[in-house]
Amino acid sequence: MDGTILFHVDCPSRLLFEQIADKWSMMILTVLDENPTRFNELKRRCEGVSQKSLSQTLRRLERNGMVDRHVRSTSPVAVEYSLSPLGVTLLVPFRALYRWTCDNMEAVETARREFDVRE
Amino acid sequence: MDGTILFHVDCPSRLLFEQIADKWSMMILTVLDENPTRFNELKRRCEGVSQKSLSQTLRRLERNGMVDRHVRSTSPVAVEYSLSPLGVTLLVPFRALYRWTCDNMEAVETARREFDVRE
DNA sequence: CGGCATCCTTTTGGATACTG
DNA sequence: CAGTATCCAAAAGGATGCCG
Secondary structure: OOOOOOEOOOOHHHHHHHHHOOOOHHHHHHHHHHOOEEHHHHHHHEOOOOHHHHHHHHHHHHHOOOEEEEEEOOOOOEEEEEEOHHHHHHHHHHHHHHHHHHHHHHHHHHHHHHHHHHO | OOOOOOEOOOOHHHHHHHHHOOOOHHHHHHHHHHOOEEHHHHHHHEOOOOHHHHHHHHHHHHHOOOEEEEEEOOOOOEEEEEEOHHHHHHHHHHHHHHHHHHHHHHHHHHHHHHHHHHO
C-alpha cells in the first residue's frame, strides 16, 4: 500500500549529495567553468564567501576529484583552480538545477506570499 | 581577460538555491513522488531525520510551494503531505543530480583515495 | 498522530593574526 | 598571494516534555 523508498543513513547517494549540495560548490564550479581561476579572484566572484569557507570548500572539491589545483612556483605563489573532467560532468545537472531556480523564482515567491497570508 | 561571472549576494538563484539544497529536501520530495505520505511515515523513510528538522523542512517546502499539506480531521489527526505541481517540476533536475551521484560514486571514491595518499 | 517550545550540545562560520 | 591556526559568536540540530 505504501511506497517502498527508504533513504538509509548509509545510502551512497546521500553521502555524496551531502558533499556537493552546499552553499558554495555550485557557484565555484560555475565560475571555474568559464576560466581557471585563482584563489582571490574566486573569492571576489563568490560574493560573501569567507577565506575559510572558500578554502574548505575548494579542498573538499579537490578531494572529491571535481577540481584540479595547480601551483605556479612564481613569487609570490600563484594557485590556479580549474574544473576536472569529473567536475565538468557534475556541472550538467547543476546547470539544470540553476535553470530551474531562474525559471521558477516567481512561482516560488507567489507561493511564499500566499503561505504568509494564510498564517 | 578574466571571466565575468559574479555571484552577487542578492542573486535570486542563490537565494533560491539555498532553500532547496539542504540535506533533506531532495529525499522528502523523492518519497512524496511515490505516494502522498504522512508525517511519521516520512520520518521513517528519511532515516536519521529528527522530528524538528523534518517539520522545519516540510514547512519550508510548503511555504515555497513545492509541497501540499492536507489535514484529515479524524481522531487522532492525520496529516498527509504530497508533491505540488511545482514540486513535480523540481524533481526533474533533482533526479538528474541523483543519477549523477549514483553514476559517479566510484570515481569520487577513487579520487578521494588518491587525494588522501597525496597528503 | 503531528506537531511546538524549551534547553542544551555540536557545528558552522566570521574575525584576526600569522606564515612561506 | 594563498593559505593555516586560533578564538569566539551564531546557527543548526538533538532530546525532552507538553498539547490538541
